[in-house]
Amino acid sequence: MTGVGLKVRNLNKAFGGLVVARNITLDLAPGDRKALIGPNGAGKSTFTNLITGIIAPTSGEITLDGRDIRPMSESQRVKAGVAKTFQITTLFKALTVRENLRLPLLERRGWLGRLIRRADSYPEVEMEIDGLLKQFKLTHHAHTPVDRLAYGQQRLVEMAMTLALKPRILILDEPAAGVPSSESPLIMEAIAALPADLSVLIIEHDMNLVFKVAAKIIVLVAGAILMEGTPAEISADARVRDLYLGAHHD
Amino acid sequence: MSHTLKTALGVIALIALAAVGYFGLADNLAFMTQVVIMMIFVLSLDYVLGYAGISTLGHAAMFGTGAYAAAIFATSVSSDPILGILAGAVAGGAIALLSGFVLMRAHGLTLLMLSIAVTEVLHELANKYSGITGGADGLSFTPGPILGRFEFDFAGHIAYIYSVCLLLLVFIKLRVLTASPFGLAARGIRESQARMRAIGTPVYWRMLLIYTFGGAFAGVAGALSAQTTALVSLSVYDFQLSAGAVLMLILGGTGQLWGAILGTMVYMTVHQIASSVDPFNWLFIIGAMVLIVVYLVPNGLMALPALLLRWRRK
Numbered sequence: 001m002t003g004v005g006l007k008v009r010n011l012n013k014a015f016g017g018l019v020v021a022r023n024i025t026l027d028l029a030p031g032d033r034k035a036l037i038g039p040n041g042a043g044k045s046t047f048t049n050l051i052t053g054i055i056a057p058t059s060g061e062i063t064l065d066g067r068d069i070r071p072m073s074e075s076q077r078v079k080a081g082v083a084k085t086f087q088i089t090t091l092f093k094a095l096t097v098r099e100n101l102r103l104p105l106l107e108r109r110g111w112l113g114r115l116i117r118r119a120d121s122y123p124e125v126e127m128e129i130d131g132l133l134k135q136f137k138l139t140h141h142a143h144t145p146v147d148r149l150a151y152g153q154q155r156l157v158e159m160a161m162t163l164a165l166k167p168r169i170l171i172l173d174e175p176a177a178g179v180p181s182s183e184s185p186l187i188m189e190a191i192a193a194l195p196a197d198l199s200v201l202i203i204e205h206d207m208n209l210v211f212k213v214a215a216k217i218i219v220l221v222a223g224a225i226l227m228e229g230t231p232a233e234i235s236a237d238a239r240v241r242d243l244y245l246g247a248h249h250d
Numbered sequence: 251m252s253h254t255l256k257t258a259l260g261v262i263a264l265i266a267l268a269a270v271g272y273f274g275l276a277d278n279l280a281f282m283t284q285v286v287i288m289m290i291f292v293l294s295l296d297y298v299l300g301y302a303g304i305s306t307l308g309h310a311a312m313f314g315t316g317a318y319a320a321a322i323f324a325t326s327v328s329s330d331p332i333l334g335i336l337a338g339a340v341a342g343g344a345i346a347l348l349s350g351f352v353l354m355r356a357h358g359l360t361l362l363m364l365s366i367a368v369t370e371v372l373h374e375l376a377n378k379y380s381g382i383t384g385g386a387d388g389l390s391f392t393p394g395p396i397l398g399r400f401e402f403d404f405a406g407h408i409a410y411i412y413s414v415c416l417l418l419l420v421f422i423k424l425r426v427l428t429a430s431p432f433g434l435a436a437r438g439i440r441e442s443q444a445r446m447r448a449i450g451t452p453v454y455w456r457m458l459l460i461y462t463f464g465g466a467f468a469g470v471a472g473a474l475s476a477q478t479t480a481l482v483s484l485s486v487y488d489f490q491l492s493a494g495a496v497l498m499l500i501l502g503g504t505g506q507l508w509g510a511i512l513g514t515m516v517y518m519t520v521h522q523i524a525s526s527v528d529p530f531n532w533l534f535i536i537g538a539m540v541l542i543v544v545y546l547v548p549n550g551l552m553a554l555p556a557l558l559l560r561w562r563r564k
Contacts, residue, residue: 052448078450086448092441103438104449106431112451113459115427118253119434165449 004065005029005199006051006082006169011060013050013223020046021057022224028169028199035202035214037234039243043223044203045087048171052084053077064169083167087174087203089154093147097138097157100146101129104164132160136190152183159190169199176206188212211235219243257425260508261418268414279406285518286413287475290420291491292498292510294467299496300504301428302460303440305358307492308365309468311349311372312342314486316469317476318376321389324477329394335416335473342469343462345372350461354454366489373487388483391476402478409478416474420467424507427463436460440505497536501543503550512551 006028013021020043028034038044049055051062053074062069069077092100105125106112120126133139136156141149146157155175162170176187184206191213194200204210210217210231217234219226221243227234234240271282291313298304319341320334328334349368356364376383383389395401400408427433435456438446446453476482485491494517502513520539524532547554 073452074447075450075452078448084448086444090442090445090448092438092445094441095437099434099437103434103446106434107449107451112431112435113456114431116430118429119431161445161449 005032007061007063008051009061009063011047011050011062012058013046013055014058020223021050022222024060024220024223024225026218026225026228028201030168030197030199032199032216033202033214034200034216034218035204035210036218036220037204037207037210038220038226041222042220044220045173046223047220048084048173048203051077051169051171052082078165078167081166081168082171083162083165083169084171085155085158085162085173085175087177089151089158089178091146091154091157091161094145096143096145097133097149098129098142100157100161101132101164104161105129108165128164132164135163135193136160137186150180150183152179152186155179155183155187156190159187163194167198169201170194172200172202172204174204175202176204176209184209253425253429257422260425261422264418264421264511265414268410268417272410279410281518281522283406283410283413283478284475285514286410286417287471287478288495288498288518289511289514290413290417290474291468291471292495292502292514293417293420293424293507294464294471295495295499296504296507296510297424297428297436297467298461298464300499300506300509301433301440302436302457304354304457304461304464305361306353306365307362307489307496308367308369309464309495310487310489310491311365311369312346312465312468313472313475313491314369314372314376314482315345316342316472317482317486318383318389318472319469320473320476321391321482322382324391324393325389329392330398331393331396331412331477334393334477335470338469338473338476339466340469342472343466346465346468347458347462350458350465354457354461366492369487369489369492373484376484376487383484384482386484388481390481392480393477402480406478413474413478416470420470421507421511424467428507432456432459437505497540499550501540501550503552506552509550509552516551 008024008026011021011024024047036044036047046055050057053072057070064080064082069080069082072080092103102119102125103112105128106119111122133142136159138153138156138160141153146154149157159175172191175191176184179187188209202210202214214231216228217231218228219234219240226239226243227237275282295309299306316338320338323334323337353361353364353368377385393402396408396412402408435451439453439457443453472486498513498517499510500513501517502511503509521532521536524535543551547557
């Protein structure tokens with residue numbers, strides 16, 4: 001199978017008799033902004049884990065630019081261009097914001113295994129850190145350990161770390177989860193400023209955010225895709241309204 | 251203050267400390283040498299446990315293997331102590347690498363139990379193959395002069411100076427290693443293995459390498475211990491050695507090198523005094539000391555000045 005971007009074909013995953021992904025087929029082309037929604041237990045996290053290599057599919061295909069990525073480990077997929085943020089913020093809490101950003105930048109360049117020079121003595125890495133700090137408005141917190149930051153800012157650090165990997169496919173797993181409403185504009189702003197050629201898949205419960213940032217929405221129910229469409233098509237669909245959005249959505 | 255300057259000041263402080271020990275406790279240099287050897291051992295543990303968060307209660311496996319390697323090397327290849335230290339480092343690193351293939355796949359309690367098991371297996375092997383190791387009788391040997399000039403003397407002057415030189419080398423090497431990208435990766439692994447994998451790091455292989463380096467440093471300590479006592483016995487694989495090193499590290503503070511040095515110094519000094527005052531109940535004093543420190547200063551004695559400062563401000 002050839003093609004540009006991420007292509008998933010007939011992806012299945014079962015744990016014994018429990019089927020958690022059924023015949024999932026989707027495309028993520030460069031520049032796509034898609035959201036994956038679904039009620040709790042729909043299989044969204046499983047799908048993310050299948051794409052990033054945390055778990056292996058029972059059957060089906062996953063290709064990136066025509067290359068089969070199924071045999072790749074999690075870290076190999078990251079190097080191939082598939083990156084994700086976690087549902088629950090997962091950072092190097094005792095390290096400063098700057099050190100958190102230094103790690104993915106050194107790893108991307110293949111320098112994280114070096115034994116002699118100081119980690120902070122690579123000017124090109126330090127310059128890139130400065131750029132990311134500026135982009136995510138974290139410059140003033142550069143030397144603060146991340147566990148002292150507000151949760152919304154920690155989310156930004158996580159997004160900055162993921163972007164530092166220069167991915168081609170970015171999976172944002174509930175980027176607004178746990179973020180106080182006062183800080184959620186920061187997240188929206190950061191997502192809006194993502195590089196235009198980056199393919200983004202957002203898994204999110206916050207419908208305001210989904211409708212603002214996603215051009216296409218995929219609805220997942222019981223491990224299978226119920227439908228894919230524009231925000232207008234999704235919000236107009238009676239099945240989706242019944243299943244997920246509820247009668248309150250208009 | 252730059253990292254190089256801090257390292258240089260650290261080296262000066264260590265030399266000053268060693269000089270105080272040398273002149274102040276000139277009639278107890280054998281004990282001082284043991285303290286310095288334990289400092290190297292606990293530093294190696296700090297690199298593995300403090301920096302990378304790899305839980306282990308079996309660090310004696312590498313210490314003991316390094317000790318036997320140095321002794322066997324001296325009796326069958328060359329009595330040159332420097333080469334013996336290198337043999338100890340290689341043996342310690344090799345046993346860490348071999349056991350690490352399995353250990354680094356485990357976590358938490360499983361890892362702790364497996365690390366103990368590896369040491370016990372090595373202990374039994376050393377006992378069984380007494381033709382090579384000397385078994386329960388131990389393996390005695392005579393190390394040659396250091397650099398072909400400095401013979402180990404009865405009073406222990408050369409052994410002490412030699413041990414301090416190796417401590418300085420290990421300290422500098424670890425300062426460089428922990429500040430390098432590889433050292434930052436170790437801290438990243440300690441903080442979150444999941445996040446390290448998500449940035450593309452092959453966590454298992456990095457941990458294996460960290461464990462191997464830690465093992466090599468522990469092997470240096472073991473080889474040095476063998477050379478300065480001219481004897482290796484089965485006690486090099488004692489569980490108490492591994493557990494004692496963990497206690498010394500916790501006492502001083504993990505993940506900062508100086509904690510390993512301070513913790514070893516305090517633990518061994520208290521141990522020495524307590525066991526001479528009360529040879530039967532000295533463990534009570536050690537236990538009480540560890541309890542008090544862990545309760546009052548959970549981050550170890552290195553955190554004490556900051557804590558006192560905070561109390562004073564209140």
